[in-house]
Amino acid sequence: MTQPEMSFTPEQITVLFIDAARNGENDLVKQFLEAGMPADCADSRGYTPLIVATYNDQLDTACLLLDSGADPNGTDAKGATALSGVAFKGYEAIARMLLDRGAEIDRANHAGRTPLMFAIMFGRQGMARLLLDRGADPDLRDAEGLSARDLAHRQGLGSLLAETPAP
Structure with missing residues (x-):
């Protein structure tokens, strides 16, 4: 057969x-x-x-x-990059590798949310520190007008951005 x-x-x-x-x-x-x-x-x-x-x-x-x-900057249907996903998940080793390979640190999705915003929204403090150390801008605003700095204060993580001066 x-x-x-x-x-x-x-x-x-x-x-x-x-x-x-x-x-x-x-x-x-x-x-x-x-x-x-x-x-x-x-x-x-x-x-x-x-x-x-x-x-x-x-x-x-x-x-x-x-x-x-x-x-490294390819996006899904919502405009999210691989770096956005790992920022949400907290995978710091992968984030470092993506950044080393050319991922744009402040690349926002269609709602204007950056990887730093995702890290802060989901309490990934180590990831947020990594992104800040690599030059992420905590003052970019999403479609709702919120910045990573605003989100950090809402989450009680304001001290995370204390070393990063506001504009």
Whole structure:
């Protein structure tokens, strides 16, 4: 008996590639890349392999994707970058690597929120310090007119920005 031929749509192949990145399956990620999958392909929500890998704490996979041409400033459908996701999650090692590889520290999403804002909103003090030390601007404002400095005061984290003078 012969096996039925398996056929996948381009969307299904993209999902499989992104799942491999999410799970840190580097051998499989390499196979997708070698087969010609673009490092910055995106699913229906705009998630790229790099965004998903970094959000799931897959440092080695993220490095592999960046080495293969992934854009450290690529965005999802909401305008969020990989750095925004790791700022929210608190993955400092990945944030350092992304910044070292060209991620824009103050790149805001469609709502005007920067990685520093996400770090502060979710109580990631170590991440906020890292971003501030790397030059994040605590006074940029989101679509609601709030800055990271405002958010820090609301969260009781005003001391976090005490060393950073207001304009």
